[in-house]
Amino acid sequence: MATEAKRVTDIGPPQYEQFLHPIIKDNYGKWLYHDSIKPGVLSHTGPAGTIFTVRCASPRLVSVNFLRDIMDLADKYSDGYFRFTSRNNIEFLLAKEENIDPLIVDLNAMGTLVGGTNNAISNVVHTQGWVHCHSAATDASGLVKAVMDELAEYFTSEKLPAKLRVAVACCLNMCGAVHASDIAILGLHRTPPRIDNNALPNQCEIPTTVASCPNNAIRPTSIEGKTTVKVDEDKCMYCGNCFTVCPAMPLADPLNDGVSIWVGGKISNARTEPMFTKLAIPYLPNNPPRWPEVTDAVKKIVELYAANARPFERVGEWINRIGWEKFFDMSGIEFTKYHLDDFRHAGTTYRRSLHNRY
Amino acid sequence: MADVSIEQLADDMFELVSSAAGQKKLKAGDLTKAMKEKYGDLSRADTKAAIKQLIDSGRCVYGYFGGSSIELPRVEGSANE
Amino acid sequence: MADDLKTPLLDELEKGPWPSFITDIKSMAGKNDYCKDLLGQLEKSYEDKRGYWKHGGLVGVMGYGGGVIGRYSALPDEFPGVSHFHTVRVNQPSGWFYTTDALREIMDIWEEHGSGLTNMHGSTGDMVLLGTRTEELEPIFRALTAKGWDLGGSGSDLRTPSCCVGPARCEMACYDTLAMTYDLTKSYQDELHRPMFNYKYKIKMSGCPNDCTAAIARSDMGIIGIWRDDIKVDQAAFAEYVDSGMDIQGAVVDLCPTGCITVEGKEINIDDSDCVKCMHCLNRLPKALSPGDDKGFAVCLGAKAPIVEGALFGSVIIPFMKIEDGDFEPMHDLIERIWEFWDEHGTSRERIGEFIERISLATFLEGIGEDPSPKMVKAPRDNPYIFYEEYYEEEGASASEE
Numbered sequence: 023m024a025t026e027a028k029r030v031t032d033i034g035p036p037q038y039e040q041f042l043h044p045i046i047k048d049n050y051g052k053w054l055y056h057d058s059i060k061p062g063v064l065s066h067t068g069p070a071g072t073i074f075t076v077r078c079a080s081p082r083l084v085s086v087n088f089l090r091d092i093m094d095l096a097d098k099y100s101d102g103y104f105r106f107t108s109r110n111n112i113e114f115l116l117a118k119e120e121n122i123d124p125l126i127v128d129l130n131a132m133g134t135l136v137g138g139t140n141n142a143i144s145n146v147v148h149t150q151g152w153v154h155c156h157s158a159a160t161d162a163s164g165l166v167k168a169v170m171d172e173l174a175e176y177f178t179s180e181k182l183p184a185k186l187r188v189a190v191a192c193c194l195n196m197c198g199a200v201h202a203s204d205i206a207i208l209g210l211h212r213t214p215p216r217i218d219n220n221a222l223p224n225q226c227e228i229p230t231t232v233a234s235c236p237n238n239a240i241r242p243t244s245i246e247g248k249t250t251v252k253v254d255e256d257k258c259m260y261c262g263n264c265f266t267v268c269p270a271m272p273l274a275d276p277l278n279d280g281v282s283i284w285v286g287g288k289i290s291n292a293r294t295e296p297m298f299t300k301l302a303i304p305y306l307p308n309n310p311p312r313w314p315e316v317t318d319a320v321k322k323i324v325e326l327y328a329a330n331a332r333p334f335e336r337v338g339e340w341i342n343r344i345g346w347e348k349f350f351d352m353s354g355i356e357f358t359k360y361h362l363d364d365f366r367h368a369g370t371t372y373r374r375s376l377h378n379r380y
Numbered sequence: 381m382a383d384v385s386i387e388q389l390a391d392d393m394f395e396l397v398s399s400a401a402g403q404k405k406l407k408a409g410d411l412t413k414a415m416k417e418k419y420g421d422l423s424r425a426d427t428k429a430a431i432k433q434l435i436d437s438g439r440c441v442y443g444y445f446g447g448s449s450i451e452l453p454r455v456e457g458s459a460n461e
Numbered sequence: 462m463a464d465d466l467k468t469p470l471l472d473e474l475e476k477g478p479w480p481s482f483i484t485d486i487k488s489m490a491g492k493n494d495y496c497k498d499l500l501g502q503l504e505k506s507y508e509d510k511r512g513y514w515k516h517g518g519l520v521g522v523m524g525y526g527g528g529v530i531g532r533y534s535a536l537p538d539e540f541p542g543v544s545h546f547h548t549v550r551v552n553q554p555s556g557w558f559y560t561t562d563a564l565r566e567i568m569d570i571w572e573e574h575g576s577g578l579t580n581m582h583g584s585t586g587d588m589v590l591l592g593t594r595t596e597e598l599e600p601i602f603r604a605l606t607a608k609g610w611d612l613g614g615s616g617s618d619l620r621t622p623s624c625c626v627g628p629a630r631c632e633m634a635c636y637d638t639l640a641m642t643y644d645l646t647k648s649y650q651d652e653l654h655r656p657m658f659n660y661k662y663k664i665k666m667s668g669c670p671n672d673c674t675a676a677i678a679r680s681d682m683g684i685i686g687i688w689r690d691d692i693k694v695d696q697a698a699f700a701e702y703v704d705s706g707m708d709i710q711g712a713v714v715d716l717c718p719t720g721c722i723t724v725e726g727k728e729i730n731i732d733d734s735d736c737v738k739c740m741h742c743l744n745r746l747p748k749a750l751s752p753g754d755d756k757g758f759a760v761c762l763g764a765k766a767p768i769v770e771g772a773l774f775g776s777v778i779i780p781f782m783k784i785e786d787g788d789f790e791p792m793h794d795l796i797e798r799i800w801e802f803w804d805e806h807g808t809s810r811e812r813i814g815e816f817i818e819r820i821s822l823a824t825f826l827e828g829i830g831e832d833p834s835p836k837m838v839k840a841p842r843d844n845p846y847i848f849y850e851e852y853y854e855e856e857g858a859s860a861s862e863e
Contacts, residue, residue: 029603031524032650036609038555038639041563042629051628051637055698055748066630073630081482083591085489085496086568086577093561106557106581108625108674115630134480147584152506153499154532154546154591156514161506163482164474171477196766197584202678202774227405227445234446234810236769263768267446267810269516276510289678291670292741293716296677296774310507311473333708334716334741366771407617408657409804424801428651435524435655442526443519447810448616448656456520456595457533 043103043115045073061180062136063122074116076125079135079145079170079177082110083153083163091132099125109145109187111138137178141185143324144177146170148190149197151209156269157262158192159279160209160308165190168312169207172321176328183331183340186324187288194261199289204337205320206284206299209308213278214258215271222250226268234267259365281306281316285323285349286338297338300346302353304360319355326353345379384419389430392418394439397450405449466490468500470507486578495576495592498542502534513540520547520595522602526656528612529598545594549575549601550587550613552621552646552653555639556629557582563608570604584679585663586623587613611650617810618656622646624666625673632747633740634668635686635756636784642666644789645796658800659807659816669752670740676761676775681813682796683761683775690753691733692743699749700727713745757783760795763814773814776822778829780836795829802828 039047049068056066064075080088092112096104099121100114107113114125126136138144146169149155151162169188176182189203193210200206222231231251232240239257242249251271253264264271283306287299302323306315323337330352331340341349350357363371393411400406412427431450434440443451474483489496502513518531530548537544551567567588571577576592583589593601602612613621622645625631627638645664646653652662665680667673669687676683703709704727714722721735722742729749731742743750760782761775782791799813806828807816817825826833835841 029523030606031611032654033606033609033611034647034650035552035554035611035643036563038558038629038643041554041558041560046629049630051634053628053630053632053634055632055751066632068632075630079480080581081480081485082580082582083482083485084579084581085485086572086579087488088485089564089568089579089581093565096561102561104559104561105626106559108557108623110581112581133484135478149584150580152503152512152514154514154548155512156516156532158512161503164507167474167477167479167481167483170479174478177479191766194767196768196772199584199675199679199766201766201772202675230405230445230809234769236771261768263446265516266768272516274511279510287678289672289675291672291737291739292744293718293739296672298772298774308510310510311470333712334745407659407809408655409659409809412657412804424804428655428657431657432524432651432655435526441519442521442616442656444517444526444531444616447660448526448618450526451519454519457518 041103041105043073043101043117045071045117046103046115049073058140058180059122061142061178062126062139064139065119071117072119074119074122076114076116076122076129076136077107077111077138078114078129079138080106080110080112081163081167082145082148095125095128095132098128107145109138109147111145135174135178139180141180141182142177143170143173143182143186143188146188146190147198147203149192151192155192157195157265157273158209159211159274160192160281161310162190162192162198162209164310165207165281165313165316168317169320172317173324176324182324182328184334184336186327186337188320195266200284200287201298202287202289202296203299204285204287205323206287207316207320208282208284209279210282210305211260211262211273211275211279212305213273213275214253214255214260215262215265215273217251217253218270218272219245219248219250222268222270223248225270226251231264231268231271234263236261236263240264276308280308281313283316283319283323286336286341288336288338293334294336294339294342299338301361302349302355304358323353348379384422386426386429386433389415389419389422389426390433390437390439393430393434393450397434397440397452401452405443405445405451407447407449411450466497466501468504471500471504489577492572493576494542495546496542496578498534498540499546499576499578499592502536502540502543505536505539514546518547520598522598522612525612525654527615527618527654530615532592543592546576546592547595547598549590549593549598550583550585550615550621551590551605552611552613553582553586553588553623555624555642556626557586557623558629566608567605567610570601570608574601574604583613585613585620586665587621612654614653614661616656617658617660618654618662619649619652619658620661620663621653622664622666623674625668627666627668631668632751633671633686633743635688635752636668636758638666638668638684638686640787641684641784641789641792645792648789648793649796652800657804659803660810660812662800662813666758670738671744676764678764678774679766680764680775681762682799683764684758685761686752686756686758687738687781688753688756689781690755692731692736693751693753694729694731695749695751696728699729699746702746702749703727713742716741757781762799763812763817765812765814769810769812770815770818773818775814776817777837778826778831780834798829
């Protein structure tokens with residue numbers, strides 16, 4: 023740049039209408055219906071015509087190289103218009119039906135898959151993991167890759183009873199919405215923070231650090247004349263909230279950090295109300311690069327669900343119908359004391375009826 | 381509405397941040413509440429404008445430790461340093 | 462890729478059918494040291510089963526308190542390319558629609574000034590530019606704003622609002638999610654860029670109760686489309702579904718949660734007075750059924766992930782409202798009443814959902830000036846510990862307030 027432009031701030035994002043395909047612009051708010059053409063391909067029809075959507079997988083963590091390849095295909099097949107979904111899929115918006123199959127051939131050639139629509143596993147929403155986060159108990163991108171390599175056939179087909187949403191979060195901060203997914207993979211720490219008493223007095227505010235603990239496990243203390251904190255380890259549930267406000271209390275513990283599996287959450291209001299995911303497996307080891315224990319556990323749950331749920335039943339709806347005792351029985355997953363809630367409102371999860379299956 | 385200029389509010393806020401430095405990280409809300417205590421009823425627009433002026437003047441910067449704070453400028457680096 | 466870099470563990474993630482982020486990062490490793498050293502550090506994480514990033518940092522662009530996440534390697538001598546690896550959050554366009562021309566401009570800026578790695582998109586909705594140095598932040602910001610783009614939120618501020626595909630490509634949309642996202646983002650630039658809240662505040666907009674943005678689970682303020690009148694029925698289109706051999710009874714009628722659908726021959730009848738707008742029948746029969754004409758949205762407050770007091774779903778605070786003639790003023794009024802009350806009475810790091818649980822829904826509704834409604838609860842209270850504010854004096858019949 024020859025001359026330095028005036029610094030501008032607070033302009034917000036560009037107006038979205040300039041990014042809408044002409045067919046979309048003309049049908050905006052006037053769509054009549056949609057059709058499913060095949061896995062990964064939808065059509066939407068309105069008074070101004072039909073737009074075809076081809077949906078492909080993305081690792082979410084993508085480079086300018088990947089995106090430029092995608093954009094070359096968008097220029098070739100969809101007049102340069104495309105979008106991303108709330109689950110990080112990429113959608114090409116095609117005016118011409120005859121472009122669908124050549125686009126799919128090109129997408130497969132560049133190493134991605136077309137699918138994720140209707141009764142499929144859509145793309146996995148996930149977090150940063152060891153690629154970029156200071157509090158990660160596991161990697162996220164690697165877990166997703168390992169799990170989806172095993173489950174790819176459920177992305178490219180629509181053979182599940184209903185849609186199945188998988189999410190990965192690499193610690194309890196849950197930057198991914200794993201608390202309302204059909205299957206959630208959640209990294210967790212299992213040991214209390216180790217306090218760096220030399221650094222803590224300089225790096226952290228004691229009252230803020232004490233107040234950060236949801237279980238009142240942190241107390242001020244004095245070591246060699248310096249005020250620091252101590253942790254009542256019996257009360258610590260390794261949530262990492264103290265670490266968020268105080269970097270001198272790291273939780274990373276390669277020996278004990280690992281992964282938990284949760285099931286049965288949903289967001290949509292379809293048929294039943296939104297549900298939280300519930301604990302299935304409290305701990306599996308971190309075993310990079312391919313986390314075989316995790317991929318195996320997730321695949322077994324998916325296959326059990328696929329074989330037993332009724333049409334349109336989400337994982338949580340299926341389990342609610344058959345009962346949790348039957349889910350643990352059928353899955354062979356051990357039910358332990360860790361499955362019993364002991365945090366706020368724990369009692370609301372206790373069974374207070376005799377509606378048991380024997 | 382209290383009769384006090386945006387400049388005065390920004391100056392008072394800077395005083396607060398300076399005197400708390402090293403002891404407590406103040407948040408935008410702390411500064412706003414302190415100004416309301418001092419001057420009585422203040423509009424949200426005025427306290428927002430005062431904070432914007434405080435930051436834009438370079439006297440203070442935003443920090444982050446779980447929540448956002450307003451601090452004196454310091455040497456760049458990670459929170460671990 | 463750089464010849465001297467050996468990543469045997471990461472190489473395992475180049476196998477298999479799912480697109481490989483490792484192959485992709487490797488394609489960049491010959492271009493810059495960010496990607497080369499990111500792979501080196503990640504390989505070490507895979508060996509040691511732990512991350513090597515330091516905690517936070519104090520970086521940003523001038524005047525803003527949000528939009529940049531400071532990140533530094535804990536092993537800067539070993540991996541100097543990622544000694545700084547800051548994130549830049551860029552405010553996405555409504556509905557994540559792009560043209561190749563527009564996104565190419567951003568990619569060119571990013572390749573010049575950063576690692577060339579992105580998240581498309583982050584969990585909140587921003588385009589995430591992943592990995593750059595402090596001295597590049599201001600040049601990136603200037604280059605982005607010159608092309609009409611701005612930063613998103615981070616810290617205790619309004620986070621970048623986001624929305625579903627809405628009326629741009631969905632027949633179920635009950636309000637214009639894209640227009641509202643754009644309006645709120647533009648109207649609250651100050652709140653987005655200058656953290657002034659107790660804690661973060663996320664707004665997500667979904668056009669119908671299918672809730673494709675997970676507003677009910679992931680946003681402090683979920684604005685979810687709904688309609689109040691009858692589902693619109695095209696009986697001819699319904700007859701075509703019957704003729705197609707679809708199992709209407711099993712796939713639709715039996716799954717209606719309130720049993721309000723009956724089918725006689727090729728005709729469908731819905732008792733809309735019992736319909737809870739769950740969307741199942743509309744999802745199954747999109748050509749025959751569509752939302753009514755009296756469309757708007759509900760506002761749900763308080764969803765969040767577990768930190769600090771446990772995960773919450775949003776609760777209905779406004780059962781129904783609508784935007785008329787593109788005038789978003791009623792929405793601004795509501796948002797500002799909520800922020801003002803939360804600003805005044807919330808505590809540091811307290812999300813709005815935790816705030817409402819602490820002070821009670823009744824107190825919150827009073828604070829923002831809304832009346833209670835049975836549409837806001839699963840059921841009325843089942844305990845008798847009621848704080849009565851009115852009672853009769855012994856000597857007189859007049860009510861008194863304490």
